[in-house]
Amino acid sequence: MGRHSCCYKQKLRKGLWSPEEDEKLMNHITKHGHGCWSSVPKLAGLQRCSKSCRLRWINYLRPDLKRGAFAQDEEDLIVELHAVLGNRWSQIAAQMPGRTDNEIKNLWNSSLKKKLRQKGIDPNTHKPLTEADRSGAAPTISTERTSGSSDVNPSSAGALGNFGHLLSETAQSSMLLPVYDKKRPETPSLARPKVPAKELFLDQLTAGHESPSSCRSSGPTLYFPFQQQLGYSNECGSGDGANMNSLWFNQNDFSCNTISTVMPTVSPSALSTPMGLNLPPDNHRHGGTGIGSAPFYWDGVNPSSSGSTGSSGSNSMGFEPQSTNSILENSVFPWTDIGVGQEKDTRVQLVEELKWPDLLHGTFAEATTAMQNQSQSLYDDVIKAESQFNMEGICASWFQNQQPQQQLQAASDMYDKDLQRMPLSFEHI
DNA sequence: AAGTAGAGCAACCGCCAAGCT
DNA sequence: GAGCTTGGCGGTTGCTCTACT
Numbered sequence: 001m002g003r004h005s006c007c008y009k010q011k012l013r014k015g016l017w018s019p020e021e022d023e024k025l026m027n028h029i030t031k032h033g034h035g036c037w038s039s040v041p042k043l044a045g046l047q048r049c050s051k052s053c054r055l056r057w058i059n060y061l062r063p064d065l066k067r068g069a070f071a072q073d074e075e076d077l078i079v080e081l082h083a084v085l086g087n088r089w090s091q092i093a094a095q096m097p098g099r100t101d102n103e104i105k106n107l108w109n110s111s112l113k114k115k116l117r118q119k120g121i122d123p124n125t126h127k128p129l130t131e132a133d134r135s136g137a138a139p140t141i142s143t144e145r146t147s148g149s150s151d152v153n154p155s156s157a158g159a160l161g162n163f164g165h166l167l168s169e170t171a172q173s174s175m176l177l178p179v180y181d182k183k184r185p186e187t188p189s190l191a192r193p194k195v196p197a198k199e200l201f202l203d204q205l206t207a208g209h210e211s212p213s214s215c216r217s218s219g220p221t222l223y224f225p226f227q228q229q230l231g232y233s234n235e236c237g238s239g240d241g242a243n244m245n246s247l248w249f250n251q252n253d254f255s256c257n258t259i260s261t262v263m264p265t266v267s268p269s270a271l272s273t274p275m276g277l278n279l280p281p282d283n284h285r286h287g288g289t290g291i292g293s294a295p296f297y298w299d300g301v302n303p304s305s306s307g308s309t310g311s312s313g314s315n316s317m318g319f320e321p322q323s324t325n326s327i328l329e330n331s332v333f334p335w336t337d338i339g340v341g342q343e344k345d346t347r348v349q350l351v352e353e354l355k356w357p358d359l360l361h362g363t364f365a366e367a368t369t370a371m372q373n374q375s376q377s378l379y380d381d382v383i384k385a386e387s388q389f390n391m392e393g394i395c396a397s398w399f400q401n402q403q404p405q406q407q408l409q410a411a412s413d414m415y416d417k418d419l420q421r422m423p424l425s426f427e428h429i
Numbered sequence: 430a431a432g433t434a435g436a437g438c439a440a441c442c443g444c445c446a447a448g449c450t
Numbered sequence: 451g452a453g454c455t456t457g458g459c460g461g462t463t464g465c466t467c468t469a470c471t
Contacts, residue, residue, distance in 0.1 A: 016439070016465085038456065054457075055440070090459060102439075105460075110437055 013047045017056055021046055025053055026061055059100045066098035070107055078104055079112060083126040 013021070028034075028044035034057065037050040046053060059065075070078075074096060081092045089101035089108075096104065113123040122129050 014441075036456080050456080051442095051458090052440075058458095059439075087460065101459075106438055109461095 012049050012052075014052070017060075021048065022056070022061060025056060029057060029061070055102075059102045064098060065100065070099075074099070075107070075112060075115075078108065079116065079126075082108065082112075082123075 017025075024044045024046055025040070028040060032043065034040055034054070037054045039050075040046070040053045041048050041050055044053070048056075077096065078092060081095055085091050087105075089105045093099050093101040093104050108123075116123040116126075117129065120129050121127070
């Protein structure tokens with residue numbers, strides 16, 4: 001029990017992951033799948049424990065992650081889900097495609113709890129704060145982890161307890177109309193016992209919501225692209241790596257999942273925006289949100305060793321953050337002429353959504369090509385809908401291993417050496 | 430300009446449960 | 451059935467950056 005045996009081994013690296021480590025892990029998993037996590041570090045040539053590798057993959061390298069700030073809808077959904085599930089972050093994350101439990105947990109602890117308190121709501125119970133609470137008394141009830149039992153947030157026990165008033169009207173009405181997915185396979189891999197009634201509710205809750213992903217784009221409905229925590233995908237594959245494939249891209253196999261699994265969408269503008277050239281906005285930094293949150297060291301050096309900062313440091317390409325902003329602001333891109341705040345917000349959002357794993361997954365190269373081909377229609381595309389260009393196709397094709405080696409090489413090159421090439425691609429715009 | 434507090438985030442830690450031997 | 455391994459989860463820590471004094 002307790003720590004994994006691997007953790008006792010010496011010489012295991014800890015702390016932030018370097019780009020090289022990321023690349024190794026990415027290379028290994030894309031080639032072989034993670035299979036048994038315990039063997040990943042060795043096979044991938046990493047001085048990390050298996051848990052660290054797994055965590056890194058799940059929270060960061062997985063291609064279906066979206067990043068950037070949470071939309072208001074997403075925050076609302078988290079609050080509603082938390083009211084039902086308590087601190088079951090993994091289950092909450094399962095309802096929010098592209099978001100990790102860690103991400104949601106961080107958001108909750110750093111932001112949402114405060115917001116709720118400011119609204120006079122106890123974040124633990126989701127009930128109105130008492131005077132004692134308001135005066136700074138200790139929190140009333142802690143939503144402890146629910147190891148194995150079907151308990152939920154104390155106040156949510158039973159028929160959603162007393163927090164129903166916090167749920168959206170849609171959600172409340174939806175929960176009256178549970179739809180049971182009879183095809184949903186029961187899987188032995190589900191560690192935590194399920195609560196059927198709650199699950200039904202959650203289906204409806206999320207369905208009642210605007211699709212979480214659509215909070216960011218008006219693309220196709222996106223539900224549950226990765227159901228590993230619910231174990232839906234496991235029956236779709238077999239053998240080494242199969243789980244991984246089904247985990248990511250079983251949208252091509254709807255016979256396995258009754259819920260369509262769709263990759264997060266990326267707008268044409270997102271792809272047209274110089275992927276990777278969108279240096280972190282000034283208010284971003286190494287480890288910040290969006291692309292800034294990726295350990296994408298613009299100077300190619302881990303900041304922990306270089307001491308450089310994302311906001312002030314230059315990079316190997318000679319781009320200053322401000323210069324990129326200027327590029328955007330100066331309307332190199334046709335859509336930047338749009339004098340609409342919304343469009344600017346969209347642009348910022350897109351910048352935030354970019355992340356280097358996209359580059360690792362070869363989307364940059366494809367995006368560049370697509371961008372060139374579509375340059376004439378980009379403006380219209382952007383105006384119409386962000387969702388018309390879908391990552392799904394890119395990623396799906398890539399993960400069907402049409403040309404894995406080329407993709408991998410491109411990703412590798414892109415990541416650690418050839419950032420200089422980006423300006424060349426830039427010129428094609 | 431320097432110091433400090435707070436925010437945000439990535440990663441680690443410890444535990445649990447399932448599976449395997 | 452016991453013991454071990456492994457995957458997974460939630461809580462927590464520590465680092466970095468920003469904002470404020």
